[in-house]
Amino acid sequence: MSLHPSLQTYADAWTHSVEAISELVQPLVEGEWNRRTPCPGWSVRDVVSHVIGMDCEMLGDPRPIHTLPRDLYHVSNEHQRYMEMQVDVRRHHTAPEMTSELEYTIIRRNRQLRNESREPHAKVRGPLGSEITLEQSMRYRAFDVWVHEQDLRTALGRPGNLDSPGAYIVRDDLLAVLPKVVAKEAGAPANSAVVFDVHGPVDFLRTVRVDAEGHGTIDGAVSLGPAATLTLDWETYFRLACGRVTVDSVADRIKTEGDPELAAAILRHFVVTQ
Structure with missing residues (x-):
């Protein structure tokens, strides 16, 4: 079996955006990873860390055991604390560590998508221990990765892909x-x-x-x-x-x-x- 047809749109959008992110950050020197993005409180490194972390969770990897600092001004609720964990644990990673982990995660996720045989309504792990459907989860990843691609483009002065596949998923979710x-x-x-x-x-x-x-x-x-x-x-x-x-x-x-x-x-x- 292969990916259910109704999930293909989300897989294609995720692939398009995550490969664009990889292309954007591959040539960055160390200092550029610290540039602020429009995502509150997050640098370029933080945004990429989030993308890596959330896709690792899609792969079923265990979440990191890590204690967050108490002085993160942009973290004010449990949802934000949940998202911050994958980010903060990578805050001291070097540029080569970031790009290599991103590439490895993309390879693993592409393999997972090629072999995905579950139905769209199959239950998977969601944020904060919730249960959501596979379709909801893949739609969320397509939305999330496209928005973060745009965060990185703004921070790095590399505009583009405003009408790529992920843009239409974002449009429909915002209109809903x-x-x-x-x-x-x-x-x-x-x-x-x-x-x-x-x-x-x-x-x-x-x-x-x-x-x-x-x-x-x-x-x-x-x-x-x-x-x-x-x-x-x-x-x-x-x-x-x-x-x-x-x-x-x-x-x-x-x-x-x-x-x-x-x-x-x-x-x-x-x-x-x-």
């Missing part, structure tokens, strides 16, 4: 939570609509509609007379949603029309990743 952001978090009024007009390498027009009970849904139809319209580029959209930039720092890249208080409330609650 948009109704909650608009209807619940931002408190859009009942029987209203909010339009998101996103342009750039990945472009889309979506309308979030809030019904009489305050529940939100999303579709691609144009809304006449929306309560608010937000127009922005794809890079700003995902960086904002993933907590890589603040609203104030990209205010000149966002155009809003309609109810200014509703638009501001939506942008205040736009971050949806932990």
Whole structure:
């Protein structure tokens, strides 16, 4: 048997992004590994450590036994502590150690994917000891690795791949939570609509509609007379949603029309990743 067809999209996206990451970091000299990335609290080395660590967990490797320092300002909850463990344990690794472990992990994961015969609904280990499906796990890895590829590109001044396979997985996952952001978090009024007009390498027009009970849904139809319209580029959209930039720092890249208080409330609650 081989990889289930419904998992192939995630495998392809992961492969594309992780190979791009490998290519980006292979020529780096020691000092460049310490550059800050847009991911809060993490350097280039930290981002690559996270990618390695999470894929080692996909391989079933045991988690490191390691005590985190108490002064990590960007670690404030259990989920962040869980993610930080694989990062902090590699903080003193050299550039050759990092690139060789990354390459070895990619080889092992590619072998695992070639031999993967489990069904998409098979249960696997998730963060914090949770159980999730194999499909959820692979989708999460595709999302995560693409966003971190972009973190590295920003830190290293090497833009690109804004419309690669992982970008569309990220787009769909971010759009899936948009109704909650608009209807619940931002408190859009009942029987209203909010339009998101996103342009750039990945472009889309979506309308979030809030019904009489305050529940939100999303579709691609144009809304006449929306309560608010937000127009922005794809890079700003995902960086904002993933907590890589603040609203104030990209205010000149966002155009809003309609109810200014509703638009501001939506942008205040736009971050949806932990």
